[in-house]
Amino acid sequence: MAQVGEMLGAEPELMGASLRADAVRPSLDRAAVMAAAPETDGRFFKVPKVIER
Amino acid sequence: MSTTTIQEVRNAIASKATTATAVAEEHYGRIAADDGAGGKNIHSFLALSKERALAQAAKIDAMAAKGEALPVLAGVPVGIKDVLVMQGSPATAGSKILEGYLPPYDATAVKRLEAAGAVLLGKLNCDEFAMGSSNENSAYGPVLNPRALDRVPGGSSGGSAAAVAAGFAVATLGTDTGGSIRQPAAFCGVVGMLPTYGRVSRYGLIAFASSLDRVGPFATNVRDAAIMLSVLAGKDVMDATSSDRPVGDYVGALEKPVRGLKIGVPTEYFGEGLDPEIRAAIEKALDGLKAAGCELQTISLPHTKYAIPTYYVIATAEASANLSRFDGVRFGFRAGTGTETLSEMYRETRDRGFGAEVKRRILLGTYALSAGYYDAYYRKAQQVRTLLTRDFLAAFAEVDAIVSPITPTPAFKLGAKTDDPVQMYLEDIYSVAASLAGICGMSVPCGETRAGLPIGVQVMGRHFDEETMLRVALAIEAGQA
Numbered sequence: 268m269a270q271v272g273e274m275l276g277a278e279p280e281l282m283g284a285s286l287r288a289d290a291v292r293p294s295l296d297r298a299a300v301m302a303a304a305p306e307t308d309g310r311f312f313k314v315p316k317v318i319e320r
Numbered sequence: 321m322s323t324t325t326i327q328e329v330r331n332a333i334a335s336k337a338t339t340a341t342a343v344a345e346e347h348y349g350r351i352a353a354d355d356g357a358g359g360k361n362i363h364s365f366l367a368l369s370k371e372r373a374l375a376q377a378a379k380i381d382a383m384a385a386k387g388e389a390l391p392v393l394a395g396v397p398v399g400i401k402d403v404l405v406m407q408g409s410p411a412t413a414g415s416k417i418l419e420g421y422l423p424p425y426d427a428t429a430v431k432r433l434e435a436a437g438a439v440l441l442g443k444l445n446c447d448e449f450a451m452g453s454s455n456e457n458s459a460y461g462p463v464l465n466p467r468a469l470d471r472v473p474g475g476s477s478g479g480s481a482a483a484v485a486a487g488f489a490v491a492t493l494g495t496d497t498g499g500s501i502r503q504p505a506a507f508c509g510v511v512g513m514l515p516t517y518g519r520v521s522r523y524g525l526i527a528f529a530s531s532l533d534r535v536g537p538f539a540t541n542v543r544d545a546a547i548m549l550s551v552l553a554g555k556d557v558m559d560a561t562s563s564d565r566p567v568g569d570y571v572g573a574l575e576k577p578v579r580g581l582k583i584g585v586p587t588e589y590f591g592e593g594l595d596p597e598i599r600a601a602i603e604k605a606l607d608g609l610k611a612a613g614c615e616l617q618t619i620s621l622p623h624t625k626y627a628i629p630t631y632y633v634i635a636t637a638e639a640s641a642n643l644s645r646f647d648g649v650r651f652g653f654r655a656g657t658g659t660e661t662l663s664e665m666y667r668e669t670r671d672r673g674f675g676a677e678v679k680r681r682i683l684l685g686t687y688a689l690s691a692g693y694y695d696a697y698y699r700k701a702q703q704v705r706t707l708l709t710r711d712f713l714a715a716f717a718e719v720d721a722i723v724s725p726i727t728p729t730p731a732f733k734l735g736a737k738t739d740d741p742v743q744m745y746l747e748d749i750y751s752v753a754a755s756l757a758g759i760c761g762m763s764v765p766c767g768e769t770r771a772g773l774p775i776g777v778q779v780m781g782r783h784f785d786e787e788t789m790l791r792v793a794l795a796i797e798a799g800q801a
Contacts, residue, residue, distance in 0.1 A: 305649070305653070
């Protein structure tokens with residue numbers, strides 16, 4: 268898969284001066300995020316029934 | 321009232337006259353004595369983060385004991401407005417809808433303060449989602465003005481201003497969307513600064529209106545505000561709207577004299593409705609600047625009269641989008657018994673979780689963005705915003721800073737404006753234009769009314785020219801002594 272930087276590399280005028288590297292960065296710990304939710308199974312947020320009759 | 325400064329705290333710890341732990345305990349003691357119902361019931365803090373504060377204080381004390389160089393905010397007790405998240409401390413944004421939410425991370429501004437040695441005392445009361453001008457919209461009860469306990473501290477950062485005025489903290493963080501730092505600073509007799517849009521990271525700020533929201537400091541004096549800004553300012557990879565423009569030397573700039581600076585005095589800010597005692601105090605401050613060698617120049621910001629309607633369209637429109645995330649799924653409060661459908665749960669959660677003013681603004685904003693009305697309201701407001709910005713750019717081609725009132729009246733009594741939202745919105749008449757234009761502004765104490773209520777004067781500066789603004793603010797402060 269082409270990286271954003273490579274794609275734009277062909278058109279340098281579109282390369283923003285501060286375009287960041289297209290690299291994976293650490294994000295918030297999933298367990299910590301889920302712990303703050305009203306209802307969760309630890310992997311997903313749980314919500315009431317979506318389909319109404 | 322405490323007049324301790326950042327430098328005094330840091331020096332006292334460095335010279336071993338005291339310890340960071342003792343300073344933190346002393347401030348917690350004052351909070352225990354006067355912030356609660358047993359004392360003056362100022363109610364500026366919503367939560368204390370004592371464990372984290374004392375751990376940080378111990379770290380600073382260990383550095384001092386080893387004779388290590390101390391960081392710029394070493395041991396300085398600081399409070400955080402409860403719209404900025406702090407890991408391990410509840411974040412409510414003054415709303416019931418976030419009750420029980422423990423954020424899993426620190427806002428960048430919070431992290432930067434702690435990295436500079438600050439001791440984070442806790443989370444400060446504010447209007448719900450920073451919507452209000454008196455702190456009376458907090459779901460957890462109002463804050464009292466330490467300078468006059470029957471009066472409001474201003475808002476929305478009322479707790480942040482009151483905590484500094486009461487000596488509970490040496491400095492605090494607030495946020496300003498339409499005046500929420502500058503107005504409470506004026507009401508409580510402290511310094512409050514609105515940095516330029518993009519100057520301070522907003523990562524970890526619970527968003528109200530994203531094209532307007534800014535994070536800034538409260539302090540007892542101009543130098544401390546400059547020190548706080550020097551710690552807070554700068555690019556943050558976690559906030560794409562933060563600017564990579566070089567950070568100025570805000571403290572160094574204070575050494576430069578103001579002689580020769582051109583100060584603009586906008587006629588539109590001295591019209592009807594301005595309290596005569598405030599007018600007199602600001603004229604006196606202007607005379608002081610003249611005596612210090614500044615050149616005063618009358619200027620016009622012709623679109624000023626459109627600032628409030630423009631602001632209340634843009635801010636509410638953005639709020640209606642930002643606040644859609646509070647739905648009882650990912651954080652905070654969820655209403656219901658578990659037997660209803662998803663849409664019933666959303667409705668119930670938002671109906672019970674949000675207060676009246678927040679609902680009013682969500683409704684107004686949703687209306688302004690709705691099909692058929694978007695062009696008439698939101699788009700038009702954005703166009704007027706450009707005109708307001710051009711007013712300032714034209715003025716700053718002529719002058720180096722602008723000096724004006726920040727509030728039309730001194731702090732009003734609790735309950736005085738709660739029945740009429742339009743009266744409350746008019747509180748923002750001198751503050752919202754700078755918010756819409758993205759320029760920097762600050763409020764500096766410049767005397768009191770005969771009844772002893774503090775008066776603030778506003779200094780506005782060019783985009784990213786906090787240095788000149790701070791120099792003028794310091795000259796005004798020096799003229800008060």
